[in-house]
Amino acid sequence: MASIAVPKSTGYERPAILDWLTTVDHKKLGILYFYFTMFFFAVGGVLALLVRTQLAVADNAFVNNNVYNQIFTMHASAMLFLFIIPVWAAFGNYIVPLQIGAPDMAFPRINALSFWLLPPAGIIMFSGFFVDGGAAQAGWTAYSPLARTLGTGMDLWIIAVLLLGISSTIGAANFLVTMFRMRAPGMTMFRMPIFCWTVLATSILQLLATPVLAAALVMLYIDRNYGGSFFDPNGGGNAVLWQNVFWFYSHPAVYIMILPGMGIISEILPVFSRKPLFGYKAFVFATMGIAGLGFSVWAHHMFTTGAVLKPFFAFMTFMIGVPTGVKIFNWLATLWKGQITFETPMLFALGFISMFLIGGINGTYSAAVPVDFALHDTYFVVAHIHYVLFGGSVFAVFGGLYYWFPKIWGRKLNERLGQVHFALMFIGFNLTFFPMHLLGLDGMPRRIATYSADHNWDFLNSLSTAGAFIIAVSMIPFLINVTMAFLRPKDQPNDPWEANTLEWWTTSPPPVHNFDDIPPIYSERPLWELKHGKGADASHH
Amino acid sequence: MLGFILFAASEVMFFGGLFAAYFIARADSPSWPPVELLSPEQIASGVKLELEFTLPLIATIILVTSSFVIQWAVMSIARGNRTGLIWGLFISITLGLVFLAMQMYDYSQLHFRADDTIYGTTFFTLTGFHGAHVAGGVIFMGVILARSLAGQFSAKHHEAVEACSFYWHFVDVVWIALFATLYIFGGA
Numbered sequence: 068m069a070s071i072a073v074p075k076s077t078g079y080e081r082p083a084i085l086d087w088l089t090t091v092d093h094k095k096l097g098i099l100y101f102y103f104t105m106f107f108f109a110v111g112g113v114l115a116l117l118v119r120t121q122l123a124v125a126d127n128a129f130v131n132n133n134v135y136n137q138i139f140t141m142h143a144s145a146m147l148f149l150f151i152i153p154v155w156a157a158f159g160n161y162i163v164p165l166q167i168g169a170p171d172m173a174f175p176r177i178n179a180l181s182f183w184l185l186p187p188a189g190i191i192m193f194s195g196f197f198v199d200g201g202a203a204q205a206g207w208t209a210y211s212p213l214a215r216t217l218g219t220g221m222d223l224w225i226i227a228v229l230l231l232g233i234s235s236t237i238g239a240a241n242f243l244v245t246m247f248r249m250r251a252p253g254m255t256m257f258r259m260p261i262f263c264w265t266v267l268a269t270s271i272l273q274l275l276a277t278p279v280l281a282a283a284l285v286m287l288y289i290d291r292n293y294g295g296s297f298f299d300p301n302g303g304g305n306a307v308l309w310q311n312v313f314w315f316y317s318h319p320a321v322y323i324m325i326l327p328g329m330g331i332i333s334e335i336l337p338v339f340s341r342k343p344l345f346g347y348k349a350f351v352f353a354t355m356g357i358a359g360l361g362f363s364v365w366a367h368h369m370f371t372t373g374a375v376l377k378p379f380f381a382f383m384t385f386m387i388g389v390p391t392g393v394k395i396f397n398w399l400a401t402l403w404k405g406q407i408t409f410e411t412p413m414l415f416a417l418g419f420i421s422m423f424l425i426g427g428i429n430g431t432y433s434a435a436v437p438v439d440f441a442l443h444d445t446y447f448v449v450a451h452i453h454y455v456l457f458g459g460s461v462f463a464v465f466g467g468l469y470y471w472f473p474k475i476w477g478r479k480l481n482e483r484l485g486q487v488h489f490a491l492m493f494i495g496f497n498l499t500f501f502p503m504h505l506l507g508l509d510g511m512p513r514r515i516a517t518y519s520a521d522h523n524w525d526f527l528n529s530l531s532t533a534g535a536f537i538i539a540v541s542m543i544p545f546l547i548n549v550t551m552a553f554l555r556p557k558d559q560p561n562d563p564w565e566a567n568t569l570e571w572w573t574t575s576p577p578p579v580h581n582f583d584d585i586p587p588i589y590s591e592r593p594l595w596e597l598k599h600g601k602g603a604d605a606s607h608h
Numbered sequence: 609m610l611g612f613i614l615f616a617a618s619e620v621m622f623f624g625g626l627f628a629a630y631f632i633a634r635a636d637s638p639s640w641p642p643v644e645l646l647s648p649e650q651i652a653s654g655v656k657l658e659l660e661f662t663l664p665l666i667a668t669i670i671l672v673t674s675s676f677v678i679q680w681a682v683m684s685i686a687r688g689n690r691t692g693l694i695w696g697l698f699i700s701i702t703l704g705l706v707f708l709a710m711q712m713y714d715y716s717q718l719h720f721r722a723d724d725t726i727y728g729t730t731f732f733t734l735t736g737f738h739g740a741h742v743a744g745g746v747i748f749m750g751v752i753l754a755r756s757l758a759g760q761f762s763a764k765h766h767e768a769v770e771a772c773s774f775y776w777h778f779v780d781v782v783w784i785a786l787f788a789t790l791y792i793f794g795g796a
Contacts, residue, residue, distance in 0.1 A: 294723025
């Protein structure tokens with residue numbers, strides 16, 4: 068293979084702060100995304116603790132109804148729009164160009180724009196707490212007519228989500244062009260690592276669904292500020308229209324929020340089972356299948372409006388369980404007879420499979436129309452969404468962080484602290500969210516500030532609150548771990564895990580230009596090939 | 609160019625969302641324009657849910673013409689003809705500005721506002737966002753014109769010109785859909 072010697076940079080170096088503020092390097096932007104999203108994960112977490120504190124006991128008056136509405140709305144908005152969705156851009160930014168052997172993203176400056184739209188959006192959204200009437204309080208779903216009537220905090224929320232939507236739309240176009248046009252020689256589409264495929268599917272969803280959310284937000288803004296009638300039946304509008312356009316984005320958005328997580332654990336499982344991912348192509352088609360079907364299930368959020376074609380949307384929702392089930396079997400078959408080792412990334416990946424499975428099953432269960440009528444807007448749905456988005460996505464985020472930490476920051480996180488982190492988080496998570504199934508079946512509605520002692524919901528709610536604080540405590544070993552790692556010198560080799568994909572070919576962390584050379588690529592596991600496969604002796608080719 | 613096509617796809621979805629709102633409102637309404645929704649006060653103050661036709665028709669012809677002109681500009685630079693490129697862009701920009709001026713005049717002559725029923729809301733939202741895209745297109749063409757005058761394009765290297773014309777065609781197509789929906793099949 069030809070390689071180009073790049074001379075070491077000498078002479079003038081920009082001050083670090085200026086460098087970080089103006090960088091167009093996908094790796095530095097990826098790291099900025101990590102810091103931004105982890106900050107809002109913490110903010111959203113604190114809001115969640117406030118919610119759980121209020122609900123710990125019956126007839127509680129820790130916060131008043133008004134404040135309660137603000138904190139649960141902002142908890143969800145922070146977690147979804149400022150944490151989960153952009154955290155995949157963090158992983159995607161850092162990892163995708165490395166995995167396909169590219170020097171950077173296709174549009175580095177647009178990439179920087181995607182990131183720099185986020186901090187103003189976060190500030191605008193949270194500045195709602197300081198205006199008259201407080202922050203947005205219509206829930207993250209912002210249903211009309213409620214959302215048409217609330218104070219300025221709602222307008223700030225709309226503007227912030229619009230900015231985030233623009234960020235994610237242009238980011239998606241950037242990822243797609245990067246993967247279509249920037250792959251290294253030999254890296255065909257069907258040799259792309261599975262994480263790239265999941266980012267690709269997510270990007271398609273973001274590109275096509277997010278603009279519809281933008282249209283919905285624009286309509287809501289016009290209704291609120293210019294006397295529009297989009298969602299006002301008195302003027303000939305339709306309040307259910309909001310639910311249609313909102314969920315047309317926000318249901319695909321739940322796949323936006325989970326697919327890259329599935330990609331991450333599909334990178335981790337083969338490495339720590341010492342086996343290839345079982346059924347690579349099936350996994351790719353399942354991912355694309357979820358993306359495609361994802362556009363035809365939105366109205367299952369709206370069964371109780373009576374305004375949607377229930378059999379169609381119930382059927383399509385059951386259908387989407389098929390490609391998802393395919394993936395579960397991909398993962399289980401990957402583990403089967405593998406030489407499994409339980410490093411921390413693997414613990415989180417296994418946690419993902421078990422809890423995502425629960426979240427998937429109780430989601431499919433709620434897709435049955437009669438069941439949905441009974442469970443709609445109860446804590447059962449809250450349990451479902453947290454099993455997929457926390458038990459799924461958040462566990463994948465931490466799995467990915469432990470897995471790629473040596474690559475990104477050049478140090479390995481401590482295994483023992485990682486195990487403590489995982490154990491606390493796993494226990495805390497299930498203690499928090501499992502009781503919510505039972506509360507939901509017992510009819511406890513979500514988004515209420517308190518409940519009467521007559522319902523006997525105290526015990527399960529206090530368990531749930533205790534669990535939430537255990538999750539918070541689980542962050543302590545993680546933060547100690549990261550701090551200790553940063554205090555150590557960078558000592559990681561290129562490929563500390565003996566992994567399969569190209570990002571482990573270059574140094575840890577990689578140089579600005581990513582690769583000095585690229586090995587021959589014969590499969591979706593170029594590094595494995597190099598050690599054990601055809602690439603071990605390239606002279607045959 | 610691929611990135612630009614993807615961007616246009618997202619724009620299609622944005623307008624798709626707005627069109628969906630329009631058609632849902634129209635399907636919900638017993639008549640269109642929904643005159644029965646007007647209050648006695650609105651009628652007394654002179655609100656009429658009616659559109660001009662002749663002026664928007666002329667504006668449509670102008671915008672469609674500009675699409676042909678910018679295509680001519682692209683074909684010129686593909687043959688290495690920079691003068692054709694510059695003139696094509698200049699004429700397209702002028703036609704775009706004339707369209708915007710006509711739209712502003714048309715707005716000033718209407719007897720309803722955005723807060724006069726869903727009819728006014730959808731009309732001004734759809735045509736307003738389209739107008740904003742026309743303005744964006746004019747700025748885009750202005751940038752490309754400046755770069756053309758600086759001699760940055762050649763028969764081989766003119767991808768930005770193609771992207772610009774692609775965007776302008778897209779804006780044009782959206783307008784044709786809007787004109788057909790709001791004016792030709794706009795109800796009684």
